[in-house]
Amino acid sequence: MSAPTPPSGTPTQASGDRDDLIFADEADLSLPSPIRTAGAATWRILVVDDDADVHSTTSFALKNVEMQGRPLEFLHAYSAREARAILEQQPDIAVVLLDVVMERPDAGLQLVRQIREELGLIEVRIILRTGQPGYAPEIEAIRGYDINDYRTKSELTRTKLYTAVAAAVRSYQQLRALDASRSGLEQIVSAGAQLMALHGVRDVAQGVLRQAAALLGLAPAGVLCVRESGQGRPDILHVVAAAGEHARLEGRELSPQRYPRLADVAARTLGARAGLEADGWLSLHFPGKAGRDFVACIPFEGQVGDIERRLLDVFASVVAVGLDNVELVTHLHQAAFRDQLTGLPNRTRLVELLDALLAGPQRDAATLALVDLDHFAETNDALGHHFGDLLLVAVGKRLKSRLKDDKGRQLEVARIGGDIFCVLGDAGAVQPAAIQALFRVPFHIDGQDVQVSATLGLVRLGEHDGSGADALKDADIALKRAKSQQRAGHFYFSRSMGIEIRERVRMMHALRSGFQRGELFLAYQPQVDLATNRPFGAEALLRWRLEDGRLVGPDRFIPIAEYSGLIVDIGEWVLRQALAELVRLRAVGYLGFTMSVNVSQVQFRHPQFVDMLRRALDATGAPPEFVELEITESMAMEEPALLIEKLAQVKRTGVSIAIDDFGTGFSSLSHLQRLQVDRLKIDRTFVTEITGSARGSSIAEMVIQLGRNLDLSVIAEGVEDERQAHILRTLGCPLAQGFLFSRPLSPEALIAWLGNQALIEAA
Structure with a gap:
């Protein structure tokens, strides 16, 4: 399969925040001078990615490059299935550049399993790439399969891509060259798998010393150190693990004064970024990401043969990836299970x-x-x-x-x-x-x-x-x-709380669905002048009838609507419905009729409430002077400064304000005087008690007198019998509503009821 045509021009620095495999011009990039050999074999690189641009950019970045005296030949697959077919037909592929996320989030990892387990390809090198950092390889996949490298596409500049591929090619070449030493190779693979099964850098470091000693036929001994660059003192080496006579050094700093030969070998290895044999020590270099390079120093008298050296190089390559993966896993574990600010469990x-x-x-x-x-x-x-x-x-x-x-x-x-x-x-x-x-x-x-x-x-x-x-x-x-x-x-x-919460959640979902299906409706309870028994207005009351015909009481669903915030949308719908009904009543002759609408505290506090009120007035054409909003006394007493300003905005629309359930709270008279309200509503509790309780009668009388002194209208709600109406008239209450006069009515029934009162006014 031929490589796709690369984009015209030379790729330049990625614009904005994108750096998905877009390679910058790097003037200081030092690639080995190509040594052209006619008819030379190639290193076959399989690019597996569902993004065609990635194929083009990868081919362009590495064109005309030779590694180990051979040019690169690119094969391309745009899905995991296509990649498997190529690998089945052409097993001499050196490196697979594999996208983690393709047609499925786990497509890349599934292909890794197929390469290793089903196809049995243990020599091909695999470099995982992803453009989505959130899709990290599964820990089991990293541990259980020989993955050469794992990079995000944004960090793969041309240099890093070359370095990763070169390392993979070199590893592949060494694996092929060591095919004759199968037992040693199998030992390395086994060692890598065992190391990947360990948890934590220290445990892996201890395992490295054991496995390296096993490869050399020695008892575990020596140290494994780490150097962290950019810490202000890059010459300081910390011993991560130690064995044999140096076991006491574990967890300490490797001091050049106390251990000059050991420290010198470690420093020279890190400086050369390659293993050494010097002064009775054998060292292995393990390059790491983020400036963290590891070095193992093992006591060794003698000379390492060519095959042993190659085995150790492959071992070092496997270990370097393993150490990186362990650090990655450690970091992911910290991020997954620890709160980043406090370090506590999350x-x-x-x-x-x-x-x-x-x-x-x-x-x-x-x-x-x-x-x-x-x-x-x-x-x-x-x-x-x-x-x-x-x-x-x-x-x-x-x-x-x-x-x-x-x-x-x-x-x-x-x-x-x-x-x-x-x-x-x-x-x-x-x-x-x-x-x-x-x-x-x-x-x-x-x-x-x-x-x-x-x-x-x-x-x-x-x-x-x-x-x-x-x-x-x-x-x-x-x-x-x-x-x-x-x-x-x-x-x-307590269990009862759990039942209560679950019922609340169930009702919240049912209410939301019922509102959308039109199960909510308004009923209108007439309000009358007690002196003449003539109706002057009505209060719009929200009702909910389920699909099976059952009614849900407002005391059950309105708190749920407030708790969920749905009351804002429902409240706007109620206001528009009530105002539209007011306009219909005026159209049939009831020109002096007032419509009273309850406003929830959540709805009233909404920053767009006044705008919503204006929109409802404009949309329906209802005259604001015949519209009354009812707010509760407890609402009127909270945050006085904010309430006064909000009420002033409402009053500027021409709408009047009534305080509902008056007498149940603890209103400050001085505060009440500052509120721009028009009417007080005596709570039904005191109306019920008015015939049998001196307290009820006295509170009702107090509210009536207070309204008279503040020049506020007063209406009593919940009037159910003539005796209550008579006492209220005697006390001087001018207005009332309740079952004595009428139950809440549908719009059609309201018009019929008003007609029966024979009070249609002339236009």
């Missing part, structure tokens, strides 16, 4: 810990606590995100260091996101009082003392039946309940 790791605990005998005595910092967002906004980060780190350290069980062992502490921490351990130690006591002492952050408090949600794991993730959800439910009651408090999860 949500994923916490769920694992919970699952393990729930599966063991300790579950009955364990408790999980969520610790939510109160008002952290305000602290973050006021003092800056850097300050907030320092505070989170300090909170994590205090929780980790101060909380211990009865045996003095630290409890598990995690940060699962934002300002929420988790504490997991014995119930006797995970106590709300003990945790909250830690917050009584201020945190000293960046030269300032900061006092914070925390709210807790807790779950007794002995009472929990589900998984770790379920336990975390239950703790979150308890936390929300605690926050709804008071800050700096706590709440334990």
